Amino acid sequence: MSLATSNVFPVSFIEAESLKKTYTPRGASPVHALDGLDLAVPQGTVTALLGPNGAGKTTAVKVLTTLVTPDSGTAVIDGIDVIAHPERIRPIIGVSGQYAAVDENLTAFENLDMVGRLYHLGASASRARARELIELFDLTEAQNRPVKGFSGGMRRRIDLACALVTRPRVLFLDEPTTGLDPRSRLGMWDIITTLVGEGTTVLLTTQYLEEADQLADSISVIDDGKVIAKGTSDELKASIGGQRVELSLVSPDDSTAAREILVRHGSGEPTVTADGRALTVTADDAPAALQRILAEFGSSGIQLFDAGMRRPTLDDVFLKLTGRSATVDDESPATTKKKAKR
Ligand SMILES: Nc1ncnc2c1ncn2[C@@H]1O[C@H](COP(=O)(O)OP(=O)(O)OP(=O)(O)O)[C@@H](O)[C@H]1O
Ligand SMILES: [Mg+2]
Numbered sequence: 226m227s228l229a230t231s232n233v234f235p236v237s238f239i240e241a242e243s244l245k246k247t248y249t250p251r252g253a254s255p256v257h258a259l260d261g262l263d264l265a266v267p268q269g270t271v272t273a274l275l276g277p278n279g280a281g282k283t284t285a286v287k288v289l290t291t292l293v294t295p296d297s298g299t300a301v302i303d304g305i306d307v308i309a310h311p312e313r314i315r316p317i318i319g320v321s322g323q324y325a326a327v328d329e330n331l332t333a334f335e336n337l338d339m340v341g342r343l344y345h346l347g348a349s350a351s352r353a354r355a356r357e358l359i360e361l362f363d364l365t366e367a368q369n370r371p372v373k374g375f376s377g378g379m380r381r382r383i384d385l386a387c388a389l390v391t392r393p394r395v396l397f398l399d400e401p402t403t404g405l406d407p408r409s410r411l412g413m414w415d416i417i418t419t420l421v422g423e424g425t426t427v428l429l430t431t432q433y434l435e436e437a438d439q440l441a442d443s444i445s446v447i448d449d450g451k452v453i454a455k456g457t458s459d460e461l462k463a464s465i466g467g468q469r470v471e472l473s474l475v476s477p478d479d480s481t482a483a484r485e486i487l488v489r490h491g492s493g494e495p496t497v498t499a500d501g502r503a504l505t506v507t508a509d510d511a512p513a514a515l516q517r518i519l520a521e522f523g524s525s526g527i528q529l530f531d532a533g534m535r536r537p538t539l540d541d542v543f544l545k546l547t548g549r550s551a552t553v554d555d556e557s558p559a560t561t562k563k564k565a566k567r
Contacts, residue, residue, distance in 0.1 A: 238395060238426045239266035239289065244298035246284055246450075258284040259295060260450030264428075266443075271417070271427040273441035275434065275539070277547065281450040282430035283322075286399045289428065290320045302395060316344070319393030321385040321401060329373040333364050333383050336372060340390040351390075358386040361416065377404040385413070389420075396420065398429040402436060414439055434539035444539075448547045462537045465545045467492065468511035469535050470518060475528040477501035486521045490514045496544070502530070 246259040258281045266272040274282045287293035289300055291311035300307035307314050327336045334355050341351025359368045362382040367375065372383060385401060401417070402410040417440055421427055431437055437444045438458045445455040454461060470491060474483055480501035487495040491506030491514060498504075508514035511534040522529060 237265040238268040239264060239272075239300075239302050239428060241265075241285070241289065241300045242298055244285065244288055244295045244300060246281075246288065246293065246295045257450050259288065259298075262298070262447065262451055264445060264452070266426055266428055268426050269421065269424050270442040271421055271429065271440050273437035273444045274428065274430040274447055275432070275437045275444055275543070276430075276447040277432065280447045282447060283399055284450075285447070286320070286322075286397050286428070286430060290318055290397050291315060316391070317394055319388035319391065319396045321381075321388040321396075321398050327372050327380065327383050327387060330371055332369050332371055333375075333379075333386075334359060334368045336383060336387055337390060340387045344391050346391070354390055358389060362386045363412065378406060378409045381405055381413070382409070385416070393425070395426045395428075398427060400430055400432065402431070402433065410436075434543065438539055446543065446546055453546050454542070458539060461539065461542045465537050465542050467507040467509055467537070469505050469537060469541065470508050470511050470515050470533075471503065471505045471535065472518070472522075472532045473503045473530040474501070475530050479527045480504070482525060483522070483527055486518055486525070486527075490517045490521070508534070 241262060241264040244259045244262040245257070247255045247257050249255045260281070262281065262285055264272070264274075264285070274280075274285060276282050284293065288295050289302065289307060291307060291314050294308060302314055303317060305313050305317075328339065331339060337355035337358055338351050341354050342348070346354060359365055362385070364379065364382060364386070367379060372380065375383065381401065381404060385398070388396060388398075398417070402413050405413060414436070417427060417429070427440075429436075429440065442457065443455060444458060444461060445452045446461070447453065454464065456464065470487070472483065472487075474480065477500055480497060483504055484495050484497055487504055487506040491508045493507045495504050495506040506514075515532065515534050519529075519532060
C-alpha cells in the first residue's frame, strides 16, 4: 500500500521540505543536524521517524514544534507556515519531548490542571480534563504526589498526558516509550492508537523498530539529517529483498569456515556477530540455500546450535541502509532474531 492510497485524506497535514539546520558549537566543527529533510504526514495517520542516535530526529521535532528555527527549508502544518507563524501553530499541536518537561514540584493533577489554565480552558474544564487524563494514563494512585518522586515511566505518562490537555489535532512524540517497561509501552501504544482512531495526526520518533512496525502507517528512516528511505514497514522490508538464512554455531572456532559456506550459497556478504557464533546471509531462494548450507555443514563437521530462515525485519532494513543497527542496545543479529520471532 503506498502512502497515497493508505488513507482517505490525500493532503498532507504536516509537510516539511528541504529542512536544514547546522549547529556550530564553540571550538568544534559544524554539525549538520538536518541536511535537507523532507516529510509528509497525511491527516489522521502516524508517521515514524526512525533513526540512530544523532540522526536529527529531535531537531526535526523541534523545528516542527516551533522550538528551533531552521537555517533554510519550509515547514507547514494544516496549511500554516510554521516558521512565519509559530504563534498560530502552538495552539493546534501537542508535544511530548524526549525529556519529560513537567513541573517537578507540582503533583500530577496540578501539572495537568496548570496546563489547562495556561491554555485558558477555565478552572472547572481544566480540572475535569485533568481527572480524565489521570484515569486514562493510570495515574490515579499517584495523582496527588509531586512529580519529583515519580519513576521514569510515570514521568513519560504524565508528560504525554500534559500534551493531550487541549486535545491537539497533531501530536509530536519524541521517543514516547523510551524507558517504559513492556506493560507501560503496550499501554502507550494503545493510547496512541486510540488517539489516531479519533483523527489525531501523529509524528513520532523512535529507535524501536518494533514500535515503528506496530504503530506507523509510514516510516521515514533518517540518518545524518535526511530521509534515506520511506514507506510502510512492508514496503521497506520488501525493498531490501530476499529472505535471511540464520545459523548459530556451537563453537565460535568454526566461524570462519561457516562464513565461507554462507558466502557460497547466499547472496551478498554474510553478517557475523561479534562473538562469532551467529551468522546471517541473504538468499533469494532461502529453503534451497538452507538445505545446501546444512549439507555442507554436515560434511565439514561444523556443529550447529540452531538454523532457520526468516523474512527481513526492519532491523535488516536499517542495517542495509545505514550499515549499522538502529536498536538502542546496538543489538546483534542474534538478538534481533529473537525479536523477529516474537
Ligand atoms: N543545541 C545543539 N547544539 C549543538 N549540536 C546539537 C544541538 N542539538 C542537536 N545537536 C546535534 O545535532 C545532531 C542531531 O541531534 P538530534 O538530537 O536531532 O538527534 P536524534 O536523532 O534525536 O538523536 P537521539 O536518538 O540521540 O535522540 C547530533 O549530532 C547532535 O549532537
Ligand atoms: Mg532525540
